[in-house]
Amino acid sequence: MKNQDSILIFGSSGHIGKSLIRKFTKNNYRVTAVTRSIHRKGYQIKTQSNYGYLALEEINSFTEENVSKLMESSSICINLIGILYEKKKNHFNLIHSDLPSLLSKCASKKMLDQFIHVSALGIEEATDSNYALSKLDGENKVKENFNKSVILKPSIVYSVDDNFTTNFMNLLSMLPIMPLYYGGKTKFTPIHVSDFSNIIYEVVKKKITGETLECIGPEVFTFKEILIKILKSINKKRLLVPLPFFLAKINAKLFQLMPKPLLTIDQLKLLKYDNIISKKYKTNYDLKMEANKKFEEEINRYSYNWTSGGQFSKKIDK
Numbered sequence: 001m002k003n004q005d006s007i008l009i010f011g012s013s014g015h016i017g018k019s020l021i022r023k024f025t026k027n028n029y030r031v032t033a034v035t036r037s038i039h040r041k042g043y044q045i046k047t048q049s050n051y052g053y054l055a056l057e058e059i060n061s062f063t064e065e066n067v068s069k070l071m072e073s074s075s076i077c078i079n080l081i082g083i084l085y086e087k088k089k090n091h092f093n094l095i096h097s098d099l100p101s102l103l104s105k106c107a108s109k110k111m112l113d114q115f116i117h118v119s120a121l122g123i124e125e126a127t128d129s130n131y132a133l134s135k136l137d138g139e140n141k142v143k144e145n146f147n148k149s150v151i152l153k154p155s156i157v158y159s160v161d162d163n164f165t166t167n168f169m170n171l172l173s174m175l176p177i178m179p180l181y182y183g184g185k186t187k188f189t190p191i192h193v194s195d196f197s198n199i200i201y202e203v204v205k206k207k208i209t210g211e212t213l214e215c216i217g218p219e220v221f222t223f224k225e226i227l228i229k230i231l232k233s234i235n236k237k238r239l240l241v242p243l244p245f246f247l248a249k250i251n252a253k254l255f256q257l258m259p260k261p262l263l264t265i266d267q268l269k270l271l272k273y274d275n276i277i278s279k280k281y282k283t284n285y286d287l288k289m290e291a292n293k294k295f296e297e298e299i300n301r302y303s304y305n306w307t308s309g310g311q312f313s314k315k316i317d318k
Helices: 015-026 038-046 064-071 091-109 130-145 165-174 193-205 223-234 245-255 265-270 295-299
Strands: 003-010 030-035 054-058 074-079 114-118 149-154 177-181 211-215 239-243
Touching: 003 015, 015 030, 015 038, 015 193, 030 038, 038 054, 064 074, 064 091, 074 091, 091 114, 091 130, 114 130, 114 193, 130 149, 130 265, 149 193, 165 223, 177 223, 177 245, 193 211, 223 239, 223 295, 239 245, 245 265
Parallel strands: 003 030, 003 074, 030 054, 074 114, 114 149, 149 211, 177 239
Antiparallel strands: none
């Protein structure tokens, strides 16, 4: 029997997943968090909720039978699973297209109240990026499979546990020179993880279905402006040097050889395109779901980890 206040989350161990678990359980929703390794990820997930509101389920293979079984007692399913780079050939399609297709089919067969799929902003024009193409294909399959689906397209979601601001804090702490790809002119509308979690919570609370929403923060910055704000926050001075495309490509080829690539060729292609609203869909602001957290204020709350004096090097606003 389905519980009307029970939510199934795929991709629960990332920073969005952990924030969502805190948000939903705090508001008396019961959450089932799905992970491929309870032993490796379970301890992180368990700390996000009070006892009795969170259950962990392990899935070893994404088959229709396994997924359908997980959906039996939930009325809402949220898919947060995504990757930034491919470890294996065709991995983008597998994760961003085939998996959402399977989840949305199962959600339709199980007659869930909502299926919420998190995609990405600014991918419509990036036809030379495999990441973008796989994300768009996933969106289309979700829409075809289940008319109660909601597709959320966030800009960069940042927090102390992200893979964006923290990576650049690491890089800017080590490198004397930071390359500016495409002159640093690409635009972004970063949204804090707590604001994005609030949007997802409101989508569930208001029982919104059949919508595609672009989710953005309150500010627009160029890539160069973001780097300048991060440098200010970690109290470092670095040269920001525009890099011609052929040199940027060589740079990306070297970076993508690392176990956790700092930049790949595909990401370099994606950086050509602005990460701002397309005006093809409604935004969170259109539905009165405001995102109020300011980028500079929020990164100042955790950037002391990258400053010379640590947390005692500067005053931190409470």
